[in-house]
Amino acid sequence: MPLSDTGIRASKPREKAYKVADEKGLFLLVNPGGSRLWRLKYRIDGKEKLMALGAYPDVGLKDARDKRDEARKLIAAGIDPAQKKKSDEAEAKERATNTFELVACEWHENVKGEWIEKHAVRTMKLFERDLFPFIGGKPINEIKPRELLECLRRVEKRGTLSTAHRLLTQCGQVFRYGVASDRCERDTAADLRDALVKKPQVEHFAAITDPKRVGELMRMIDAYQGTAIVSAALKLSPMLFVRPGELRIAEWSEMNLDAAVWELPAKKMKMRNPHVVPLPAQAVAILRELHEMTGHGKHVFPSWGGDKRPMSSNTVRVALRAMGVTAEEMTAHGFRAMARTILDEVLGFRVDLIEHQLAHNVVDPNGRAYNRTAFLVERRDMMQRWADYLDKLKAGAEVIALERGAA
Known part of the structure; x- marks a missing residue:
């Protein structure tokens, strides 16, 4: 006889487990513990x-019978329902562990060590605000170009075109990481390279590069x-031409004034x-005087x-204004462009020396990056001659260009 709800409720635990049959292979196993x-x-x-x-x-x-009937259809088609259930569960688990958010976070964890902390934090905040709420929970291999484009369109509508393009670039890096780690088959972001409304114009940092005007600026800074x-900080900015953020967070433990190196x-x-x-x-001389304070x-x-904190990131900018x-x-960032231009075009120093001093990536003929002390003697000479040149400009001396390669 087929089971009924009344019969099921009447089945009480016994000393040993026993079966209560329904039909077509379905039965209820009643365990001593009551399950x-x-x-x-x-x-x-x-x-x-x-x-x-x-x-x-x-x-x-009723649900048990529905499940039984679904299983019997599979059996009739030559499919093992228990094996299919395991496969479905494994696929669901894989989908849950291959979401865009999880892959993006893994990518971010791997690359953030190559970035300054501020950039790493800003990147993750953009993902959390503009991507994760919309596509974060989807398996990365199932995200369509249209879905990603909708996220980028929302960023565009806020008027932040450069952010939209930056997000597209970073999404491409996430997808390529997914391909490399066998979580997706292709870079979906590549389909959107020309889809954004317009690309942002590259904004260069304003910089004074005419030697005469540089002299005027040096006199203003001196006064x-x-x-x-x-x-x-103002006097060291043009002289050392490091990035403004690097200068403002400088620590005394990094300075060796006796050896004249930072x-x-x-x-x-x-x-x-x-x-x-x-x-x-x-x-x-400036740093020794400052050290007393x-x-x-x-x-x-x-x-x-x-x-407890370094000076504000706006300090040099506010002083200039x-x-x-x-x-x-x-x-403040323009001091780098000023040095780059004049060291090359006026003073004739080798471009690779300038690039080294700007802390740009410079590679040897075999494609290997030079170490931090590369051409240190030559760079020391260049930095001293640059400081002397700024002093001459400040004093109003005549500007004389050296012959190319004289350095």
Whole structure:
């Protein structure tokens, strides 16, 4: 006789487990502990097998019969329902562990060591705001170009075109990482290279590169009436032409004034490579004087609120504006372009030496990156001659270009 709900409720635990049959191979296994489990007995390829269909009452009689009927259809087609169930569960588990969000987070964890911390944090925040809520939960291999484009369109509508293009580039890196780690088959982002409304214009940092005007700027910096700490930062910015962020977070432990070198650790560098800045005599003199004021603490340029933090990222920019230098004329980052242009076009130094000093990636003829001390003697000479040249411009001396390769 087929089972009924009344009969199921009447089945009480016994000393040993026993079966209560329904029909077509379905039965209820009643265990001594009181659990009642649905089981389906069937044969496939001449072998008798058993399949679990759930526990009563979570799976009622009607649901158990529906599952049985679905399994019997598979059996009739020559498919083992128990094996298919295992395959489906494995596929579901794989899908859950290969979502775009999980792959993107894994990619980010692998590459963030090559970035400065600020860039790594900003990148993850963009993903969390603009991508994960919409496609983060989907298996990366199932994301269509249209779905990714919709995310980027939302960013475009906010008016942040450069962010949309940056996200597209980073999504391409995530997809290619997914391909390399066998989580997806292709880079979906590649289909969208020309899909965004328009590409952002590259904005170059404003910089003064005419030697005569550079001399005027040096005289303005020399006459600056602000604090001694900000004045020192202003004077060192054109002389050392490091990135503004690298200068403001400089620490005394990195400075060797006796050897006239500043050694920046890899974690502070944009390219994540350690860097050496030879200090010209003028820079050493400025730093020795500054050491008397801030040398008791960690930071070379501490915040006005105390030494626990370095000075603000806006300090040099604000000082330039206070002196009457507009954003269209000069930015804090523009000191690098100023040095790059004049060292090459006016003073005739080798481009590879300049690139080394700018902490750009420079490779040898075999494609290998030079180490941080490469051409240190030549760079030390270049830095001293650059500081001397700035002094001459400040004094109003005549500008004389050297012959190419004279350095």
